[in-house]
Amino acid sequence: MAAIETLVPPAKVAAAGAGSPVTVEARDVNVYYGEKQALKQVDLDVRRHEVTALIGPSGCGKSTFLRCINRMNDVIEGCRVTGRISLDGEDIYDSDLDVVALRARVGMVFQKPNPFPKSVYDNVAYGPRIHGMAANRGELDEIVANSLERAGLLKEVRDRLNDPGTGLSGGQQQRLCIARAIAVNPEVILMDEPCSALDPIATARIEELIDEIRANYTIVIVTHSMQQAARVSQRTAFFHLGELVEAGDTPEIFTSPRDRRTHGYITGRFG
Amino acid sequence: MTDLAVRPMALRRPDLSATRLRRRYAAERRFRFYGILAVAVAAGMLGLLLGSILYKGYSAFYRTEIALPVNFDPAVIDPAGTRDPAVIAAADYAKIARDSLNARFPDVSSRADRRALSQLLAAGTDLRLRAIAMKNPAIIGTTATVELAASDDVDMLMKGRISRAVGEADRTLTDKQLAWMDELEADGLVAYSLNTTFFTAGDSREPEEAGVLGAFIGSILTMLVTLALAFPLAVATAVYLEEFAPKNRWTDLIEVNINNLAAVPSIVFGLLGLAIFLGFFGLPRSAPVVGGLVLALMTLPTIIIATRASLKAVPPSIREAAYGVGASSLQVVTHHVVPLALPGILTGTIIGMARALGETAPLLMIGMVAFIVDVPKGFTDAATVLPVQVYLWADSPERGFVEKTSGAIIVLLVTLILMNGIAVFLRRRFERRW
Ligand SMILES: Nc1ncnc2c1ncn2[C@@H]1O[C@H](COP(=O)(O)OP(=O)(O)OP(=O)(O)O)[C@@H](O)[C@H]1O
Numbered sequence: 001m002a003a004i005e006t007l008v009p010p011a012k013v014a015a016a017g018a019g020s021p022v023t024v025e026a027r028d029v030n031v032y033y034g035e036k037q038a039l040k041q042v043d044l045d046v047r048r049h050e051v052t053a054l055i056g057p058s059g060c061g062k063s064t065f066l067r068c069i070n071r072m073n074d075v076i077e078g079c080r081v082t083g084r085i086s087l088d089g090e091d092i093y094d095s096d097l098d099v100v101a102l103r104a105r106v107g108m109v110f111q112k113p114n115p116f117p118k119s120v121y122d123n124v125a126y127g128p129r130i131h132g133m134a135a136n137r138g139e140l141d142e143i144v145a146n147s148l149e150r151a152g153l154l155k156e157v158r159d160r161l162n163d164p165g166t167g168l169s170g171g172q173q174q175r176l177c178i179a180r181a182i183a184v185n186p187e188v189i190l191m192d193e194p195c196s197a198l199d200p201i202a203t204a205r206i207e208e209l210i211d212e213i214r215a216n217y218t219i220v221i222v223t224h225s226m227q228q229a230a231r232v233s234q235r236t237a238f239f240h241l242g243e244l245v246e247a248g249d250t251p252e253i254f255t256s257p258r259d260r261r262t263h264g265y266i267t268g269r270f271g
Numbered sequence: 272m273t274d275l276a277v278r279p280m281a282l283r284r285p286d287l288s289a290t291r292l293r294r295r296y297a298a299e300r301r302f303r304f305y306g307i308l309a310v311a312v313a314a315g316m317l318g319l320l321l322g323s324i325l326y327k328g329y330s331a332f333y334r335t336e337i338a339l340p341v342n343f344d345p346a347v348i349d350p351a352g353t354r355d356p357a358v359i360a361a362a363d364y365a366k367i368a369r370d371s372l373n374a375r376f377p378d379v380s381s382r383a384d385r386r387a388l389s390q391l392l393a394a395g396t397d398l399r400l401r402a403i404a405m406k407n408p409a410i411i412g413t414t415a416t417v418e419l420a421a422s423d424d425v426d427m428l429m430k431g432r433i434s435r436a437v438g439e440a441d442r443t444l445t446d447k448q449l450a451w452m453d454e455l456e457a458d459g460l461v462a463y464s465l466n467t468t469f470f471t472a473g474d475s476r477e478p479e480e481a482g483v484l485g486a487f488i489g490s491i492l493t494m495l496v497t498l499a500l501a502f503p504l505a506v507a508t509a510v511y512l513e514e515f516a517p518k519n520r521w522t523d524l525i526e527v528n529i530n531n532l533a534a535v536p537s538i539v540f541g542l543l544g545l546a547i548f549l550g551f552f553g554l555p556r557s558a559p560v561v562g563g564l565v566l567a568l569m570t571l572p573t574i575i576i577a578t579r580a581s582l583k584a585v586p587p588s589i590r591e592a593a594y595g596v597g598a599s600s601l602q603v604v605t606h607h608v609v610p611l612a613l614p615g616i617l618t619g620t621i622i623g624m625a626r627a628l629g630e631t632a633p634l635l636m637i638g639m640v641a642f643i644v645d646v647p648k649g650f651t652d653a654a655t656v657l658p659v660q661v662y663l664w665a666d667s668p669e670r671g672f673v674e675k676t677s678g679a680i681i682v683l684l685v686t687l688i689l690m691n692g693i694a695v696f697l698r699r700r701f702e703r704r705w
Pocket residue numbers: 033038056057058059060061062063064065076
């Protein structure tokens with residue numbers, strides 16, 4: 001494999017203001033696993049080029065909501081979603097909508113790193129390949145190099161591009177999964193507790209990364225760490241028992257929550 | 272569940288005493304001993320089986336030959352001296368063979384003794400001599416030493432399969448014949464060589480003429496049909512059921528039926544083949560194509576079940592990852608799930624094919640048990656297969672077929688090992704080592 005040299009530094013874009021347009025709009029979203037209702041009447045706006053953090057106690061439906069946004073719940077048997085979620089004004093549960101195209105526009109990073117049992121290169125190149133994003137090997141190399149660089153992994157794996165992706169350390173694997181997600185250039189990236197298996201240094205790297213790439217993407221992140229939510233997000237949504245209790249600008253949620261339950265959770269009194 | 276109430280309790284610690292430790296070690300030792308015992312018993316059985324087959328069968332691969340000076344007498348072969356191939360072909364080579372034996376034993380004079388003497392040579396000796404004369408007509412009029420195959424009884428005697436100790440009435444060779452053979456052996460005229468007939472001929476009523484090639488080719492042709500049908504059909508079925516089909520009452524019903532099908536006695540598939548392929552579609556009797564169809568039906572459920580199990584074993588996180596970057600269901604299956612499941616699929620295929628290769632019962636139903644001399648040349652020629660050949664030979668009264676039976680089993684086992692070897696090789700190539 002040709003050594004990858006072409007690097008493009010990530011474009012720096014000024015942080016979007018509170019007035020930036022809504023990318024994902026969820027209205028009256030209910031989710032049922034069989035008979036059991038996991039989400040109740042959720043309304044939430046996710047704004048462009050912002051990081052929205054979803055917080056809440058375990059089992060409150062954060063992952064469930066996240067998976068609604070790229071219709072990953074379709075894969076789960078017995079899962080039913082009602083209500084309306086739109087991406088740039090387009091209803092993503094419309095029967096005419098192509099799910100594959102949606103998932104190319106809304107990427108996902110999972111809680112547990114799940115690289116393909118393929119080489120590091122092929123892990124990142126897989127998405128661009130199936131979506132016909134590169135006309136030749138040179139272009140593909142370019143995409144792979146850029147994605148790895150933006151995920152902060154290129155330096156570490158430059159000599160190991162042909163080694164199995166599953167042979168990397170946990171933190172490296174998670175960054176590989178991030179590189180794999182951004183290689184497709186989605187508009188929205190969903191991250192389900194991306195740092196739950198990582199040490200503080202790797203976590204810091206990923207937080208840095210999120211802050212950098214948010215200039216080009218819209219990010220929704222599930223996290224159990226209040227500090228992390230406070231550090232990386234512009235907006236925070238607090239879920240409790242399948243309900244969206246409150247959502248707002250992150251500093252506000254953390255300094256003056258309107259709901260008693262939010263207050264209790266962020267101060268560590270329950271959860 | 273019983274009512275689990277949390278009450279304050281005394282602090283209890285794990286018991287790490289020496290007695291418990293000793294007991295644990297003893298249990299582990301015992302378990303290891305049972306394991307080794309089980310392996311030893313299994314290996315012993317296998318060794319016994321293979322040993323007895325090899326012991327009985329190895330002698331099928333060589334044969335006894337008697338080197339005799341043969342006079343290709345022009346007066347017998349071609350009295351008119353025309354050297355016309357038709358004349359040479361029609362000559363009485365049995366007489367030539369008899370004459371060369373009589374020349375070696377001039378004292379034997381009575382008709383009965385001369386007949387007994389001629390019985391030392393294999394039944395096909397005249398054909399052998401004719402072939403030599405046809406190939407090289409210049410040999411006519413000369414005397415050449417030819418190594419002629421001994422008859423099966425003599426062959427058995429020389430291989431020690433017929434005991435000299437039993438009375439003359441209880442054996443197929445007379446005392447006189449024994450004496451002649453001893454004389455020939457003393458002269459150094461008895462030799463042993465590779466029994467090429469066994470590998471190049473089809474079946475025969477005479478053990479010394481019988482070979483395994485017909486059955487081997489029959490087996491190969493049948494297996495090709497089975498593999499070509501069963502593998503793609505089974506994998507496609509399993510992938511569809513596992514990855515695409517909605518989970519409802521119909522697919523449940525299909526699943527139950529596939530599992531039942533795997534447990535159906537194989538002879539039932541033979542009856543089905545008889546009724547459908549021969550009776551309804553009018554396909555040729557005893558043909559590898561029909562045998563292959565029947566065995567494919569029998570093998571399908573095995574491969575389907577193995578494939579579904581290995582598809583299920585692919586971690587869901589891989590599927591999610593692929594869906595997450597926007598792969599379609601078909602791409603998820605063909606790029607990720609099936610490649611990861613392939614080693615398991617191949618294992619299932621090996622098991623199914625090995626069972627099909629050793630199957631006789633369903634083939635009896637569709638006429639593959641017939642006595643077929645010719646080596647099959649195509650999928651629709653009448654043929655038999657190795658296990659049926661074993662069955663046929665095991666049923667034959669001649670002493671010479673005993674070693675042939677074991678010889679055919681050895682060929683069957685070697686074929687099986689080769690087949691498995693190929694599958695293991697393929698699996699290694701597809702297996703991701705990460
Ligand atoms: N596949 C499923 N089948 C049935 N129930 C499910 C399934 N996935 C989630 N649930 C239920 O839905 C509810 C919400 O689950 P979800 O995974 O969204 O929680 P979460 O907020 O992500 O929790 P955590 O922080 O522990 O990951 C839980 O009560 C869970 O038991």
